[in-house]
Amino acid sequence: MLLLIATTLFLVSCESNFKEVQKINITELNPVGEAQDFNLKYTDSGKIKAVLESPQMLDYSHLEFPFTEFPKGVNVTIYDDMGNKNFVTSNYAVSYSGSNIIELQGNVVITTYDGKKLETEQLYYDQKNEWFFTQKPYRFIDRGSVINGVGIDFSKDFKDLDTQQIKGTYSL
Numbered sequence: 817m818l819l820l821i822a823t824t825l826f827l828v829s830c831e832s833n834f835k836e837v838q839k840i841n842i843t844e845l846n847p848v849g850e851a852q853d854f855n856l857k858y859t860d861s862g863k864i865k866a867v868l869e870s871p872q873m874l875d876y877s878h879l880e881f882p883f884t885e886f887p888k889g890v891n892v893t894i895y896d897d898m899g900n901k902n903f904v905t906s907n908y909a910v911s912y913s914g915s916n917i918i919e920l921q922g923n924v925v926i927t928t929y930d931g932k933k934l935e936t937e938q939l940y941y942d943q944k945n946e947w948f949f950t951q952k953p954y955r956f957i958d959r960g961s962v963i964n965g966v967g968i969d970f971s972k973d974f975k976d977l978d979t980q981q982i983k984g985t986y987s988l
């Protein structure tokens with residue numbers, strides 16, 4: 817009987833210690849910085865190139881794979897070389913600094929100064945190559961033509977466009 821009680825106590829204490837050891841390997845995901853009502857102006861040679869606005873920005877630059885999160889979405893105004901404004905909005909965004917990829921999620925809309933519009937639920941932007949892409953359903957509107965499809969890749973100015981699984985009529 818005494819052996820049974822000792823064994824039970826040993827197993828209970830091992831269970832407790834095992835749970836504590838498991839907790840050691842769990843990294844808490846806490847940002848090193850946070851900004852509210854964030855407004856960032858990106859300039860080059862004295863000219864504003866982009867303005868990023870967000871209700872909240874979280875900085876996770878201390879992690880092995882650093883990123884910046886915008887959990888309440890973003891509104892971005894991008895200026896081209898002629899000063900024309902293009903707009904990007906989404907309900908959520910995350911920028912991965914190691915890969916220079918930006919992920920946009922939830923009601924992603926790009927509107928260009930000349931009337932082009934792209935709508936999707938998820939879109940990635942490769943900052944290095946200035947290239948957008950998604951494998952999700954999308955709607956692209958240009959000069960009254962509407963294309964619905966799944967999967968699209970395009971340059972930031974929409975001059976190079978690779979659509980996949982499209983439906984609709986488009987005038988070239």
